[in-house]
Amino acid sequence: MSDTKMNQKEILDPATGEVLVAGSEPYIDPDIENAAVKKFDRYVLPQILILVLLSYLDRSNIGNARVFGFEEGLHLQGIEFNNISTMFFVTYVTCEIPWVMAVKRWGANVVLALAVIAWSILTIGMGFVKNYHQAIALRLLLGAAEAGLYPGLVFLISTIYQRSQQAKRVSILPLSAAISGAFGGLIAYGIQSMGDKAGLSPWRWLFIIEGVVSVVIGGVALFTLPKTAESAWFLNEEEKAVMRAIKLREAAYKGPDKFEWKYMTMAFTDPFVYVAAILSLCGGITLFGFNTFLPTILKGLGYKGLEPNYYSIPCYVVGTLTLLLWTSLSDRLEKRALFLFIAPIPAIIGYSIVLGTSNGAVGYFAMFMCAAGIYPCNALIITWVNNNLAxxxxxxxxxxxxxxxxxxxxxxxxxxxxxxDGPRYIIGNSCSVAAACSISMLTVVVWFLLRRRDQKKEKMIAEGVAENGYEGEDRGLNFRYKL
Incomplete structure (x- = not known):
């Protein structure tokens, strides 16, 4: 599992006194390890899917609310709706680091469950806003509350699974986004059919109902998410001992539990983080744009009434299937860059088609191609970075x-x-196709960066160099990047 070996002769499990390390590596029973991994798949992955699904529902339901009269209800003018949507990300991008550090310090169950409960209450509040400024304030708070979930869960996955097992597990996160689009359309269709119950417009009920459901599930997660991989409540003592042994086996590149400021310096001074972030930014433009504005795009293609909501559902189904296929192949072949280079091609074709024609049927077909290209990209990018930071x-x-x-x-x-810019939305679709093209091009850049690092390490080892100044992290001599 690890790319390095430990030098200890013997390490004892502090809980049982059992020898975990004998010789150069800890002894780990593969049958017990497989049993533990299966339990994480059974008890943790479904929870990850549900929590991220709720997150995407509660952030992107504003797109369905727009179709239901959100703008008219708050008397919005010009680009005020776009501003409300934007404000979510202002706090979302600034609050992620402290949330994940909190997960590392206090455990996934407490930190992430409290985050879910907080954003759910704010989502309910969106159902009662009266004006533009109230909506802005709540979207800012919602972004701050949701900021920790996605990176916190990615970090949790990285502490449980081997690097070669992570793509299909990380795919749960964008998979949830695709499912949320399908469910969002179904929920929106059902709520729109309610009409004005209790004097509240359907768009208000959309926020209230989804927020109440999220509060309940967040409370349950407090007791069902594991605090750490080696202390998960559903593991027996043998399995816990194995997870502790795995942690010791990977200590050479996962590092000790004690935080030191040097780790902050490692992360903030690594060019790989920034180049990969630009690559992911391009993937995010396509993902967030598609997830939030698909009903708007379909409306611009001539679909009326509730059609944009329920016609969007099959697109998300296609996105889900291609996501699962691409990430499974990536894990099986242990290739990241190759699949990431190819993945956005259907989206490039799809957006090009919708830019070239106003025909509703052809444009609808193009949205299937966009979905097929968008969702695999984001899972592969995140997995690639997660594999290569230590x-x-x-x-x-x-x-x-x-x-x-x-x-x-x-x-x-x-x-x-x-x-x-409606009904064709030339600006948005042009930006999306440009972002999809950039994914393929930047994938080559990141591949060359990591490959060059490995080549330098190989040369130094061949020359007999023992240290390169980066011991204990991914830039050290003994670490090999997943390409």
Whole structure:
């Protein structure tokens, strides 16, 4: 699992006194390890899917609310709707690092469950806003509350699974985004059918109902999410001992539990984090734009009434299937760059088609191609970065830093589909196709950066160099990047 070996002759499990390390590596029973991994798949992955699904529902339901009369209800003018959508990402990108550091310090169960409850209450509040300024304030708070979930869960996954196992597990996160689009359309269709219950417009009920559901599930997560991989409540003592042994086995690149400021320096001075973040920013422009504005795009293609909501559902289904296929192949072949280079091609074709024609049926087909290209990209980008940041403390800072920069894409994507550009939305679709093209090009740049680092390490080792000044992190001589 690890790319390095430990030098200790013997390490004892402090809980049982059992020898965990004998010789150069800890002894780990593969059957018990597989049993533990299966339990994480069974108990943690479904929770991740549900929590991220709720997160996307509660942030992107504003797109369905727009179709239901959100702008008219608050008497919005010009680009005020786009501004409300944008404000979410202002606090979202600035609050990710402290949230993930809190997950590392206090555990995933407490920190992430409290985040879910907080944003759910704010979502309910969106159902009672009276004007533009109230909506702005709540979206700012919502972004701050949601900021920790995505990077916190990515970090949790990195502490549980081998690097070669992570793509299909990380795919749960964008998979949830695709499912949220499908569910969002179904929920929106059902709520629109309610009419004005209790004197509240359907768009208000959309926020209230989804917020109440999220509060309940957030409370449950407090007791069902594991605090750490090695202390998960559903593992027996043998399995916990194995997870502790795995932690020891990977200590050479995951690092000790004690935080030191040098890890902050490692993350903030690594060019890889910033280049990969720009790559992810391009992926985010396509993802956030598609997830929030698909109903708007379909409306611009001539679909009326509730059609934009329920016609969007099959597009998300296609996105889900291609996401699962691409990430499974990437894990099986242990290739990241190759699949990431190819993945956006359907989106490039899809956006080009919708730019070239106003035909509703052809444009609708193009949206399927866009979905097929968008969702695999974001899972592969995140997995690639998650695989190549070490030790744990560097990852706990580097991942949210990477995501903070990449999530600026939310600010961009929320502004590129202004109402006055309808019905064709040439600006938004042009920006999306440009971003999709950039994904392939920047993938080559990142591949060359990491490959060049590995080549330098190989040359230094061949020359007999013992240290290069980066011991204990991914830039050290013994670490090999996943390409």
């Amino acid at each position: 030790p744990d403390h560097k990852r706990s800072i580097g991942m949210p830093l990477f995501l903070s920069i990449s999530n600026i894409s939310g600010i961009v994507s929320s502004q590129i589909y202004p109402g006055w």
